[in-house]
Amino acid sequence: MTPREVLVLYYSRTGKVAQLARLAARGVEEVDGMRARLRSVPPVAAVTATAQPPVPDAGAPYVEAADLRECCGLLLGSPTRFGNMAAPLKHFIDSTGAEWASGVLAGKPAGVFTATNTMHGGQESTLLSMMLPLLHHGMLLVGLPYTEPVLTSTLSGGSPYGASHVGGASGGNPLSDDERTLARALGKRVATIAARLAEPPCA
Template identity: 45%
Template sequence: MPRILVLYYSSYGHVRDMALAAAEGARSVPGARVDIRRIPETVPEAVRRSAGYIADDTPEAAPADLADYDGLLLGTPTRFGMMAGQVKQFLDQAGGLWARNALVGKVAGVFASTGSQHGGHEATLLSTQIPLQHFGMLIAGLPYSFAGQTSRDGIIGGAPYGAGTIAGADGALRPTETDLAGARFQGAHVAELAARLALGERMREAA
């Protein structure tokens, strides 16, 4: 019965929409227990309001919470071709988990939102995986068995490195059904891998 954490930071709601889809996919795996949490905001409330950031009452996570889960789905907007600063700050606070190898062998996947098709989408997915690998986590991308990522019908987010969506320069675009399907697929993929690893561990202990 794997425990899966869908953890995200979202300014305008695109990443949150993807997170909800990823959680739906993870919950489709029998026995999976799935929690959705958001990364705490670091921007002052006055700035949030003036910039039009969404209100979000999703419970916040703390870095120590990561150790309680078998799988992680981490969502971030793209900021100049990299993860959002809020996500980096959150991961930077997980040094204690790194020091005691608390995340080694756990499964992780990354999904992202980008303003344009060439706005650093793949760079963000790949670079966000780097600290997760330092933690010893096993990275699960978006396999080509999800055929939607090869679609030529409209603007499609995502890559083999993770699910994604294109928000548009003004943020007016919302995740397409293909984008959301990719997030569901990746959510189920991470949960299935976590379940297999948990089963293997139980079998090893029983041997």
């Protein structure tokens, strides 16, 4: 049987969101018959001097419309920008009008993840900001329930709204064991629900 895929789509500037994405992808692949498809979005600027190359120099390939059509579920990640998702991710989401109109994401499960430098730097509002367009796409939002024991004991990132990381004032904190556990748990949860819903195959 061809594996079903969960799209793990993110924007990462310092690499911490990319680490969360890879951990969520590991969680996806803990579910039988499920595979993660890692994709990123290019940076944006107020004035674009040159077009971005079609393939980034490092990291996951840039997302394409086909990735949305072919996935069984979605994990969406962004650093926090003043309590909101970063502009590159928002720019990509704003370009998905055709996918919204045709309903390619409707009925598929989705989860979100983020990273900030400070404990109260807008993590939960950023997670909520990423959920809003997913609701407009008709997706089924998946969080982290308190049946995940680490959620009640973490002293760093982690929220019922999604996985997260606290980088510290200088951004130098490594991902804690709890943050790593919760990122994998989120990936596994989205993939588990996607596997239950995806009959017949997604694409």
